Amino acid sequence: MTFIVADNCVKCKHTDCVEVCPVDCFYEGPNFLVIHPDECIDCALCEPECPVDAIFSEDEVPEGQEVYVELNAELAEVWPNITEKKDPPADHAEWDGVENKLQYLER
Ligand code: SF4
Numbered sequence: 001m002t003f004i005v006a007d008n009c010v011k012c013k014h015t016d017c018v019e020v021c022p023v024d025c026f027y028e029g030p031n032f033l034v035i036h037p038d039e040c041i042d043c044a045l046c047e048p049e050c051p052v053d054a055i056f057s058e059d060e061v062p063e064g065q066e067v068y069v070e071l072n073a074e075l076a077e078v079w080p081n082i083t084e085k086k087d088p089p090a091d092h093a094e095w096d097g098v099e100n101k102l103q104y105l106e107r
Pocket residue numbers: 002003020021022023024025026035039040041042043044045046047
């Protein structure tokens with residue numbers, strides 16, 4: 001079992017999540033973060049830290065966001081590791097709650 005980052009992280013990218021992960025298994029793209037499924041120990045600490053509720057247990061991914069399970073696994077192999085919080089994008093608040101942000105995900 002793993003936790004995954006889903007749609008609402010795209011363009012919000014607060015990075016509070018990385019500070020609490022005991023195994024440092026977050027990886028950073030231009031406007032989204034992912035969790036490496038083979039490194040996540042399923043501790044659940046990150047889930048409540050996300051200000052926009054973008055983190056889910058693999059078995060509780062919202063309907064329509066299932067594609068993010070594979071995306072976390074795929075992108076965690078190519079993106080660099082991130083362990084320290086940084087400022088979110090200046091326009092993050094405008095994107096909180098916008099649906100179907102997959103089209104905006106930059107690789
Ligand atoms: Fe890290 Fe725990 Fe979140 Fe997995 S569930 S990504 S180990 S904080």
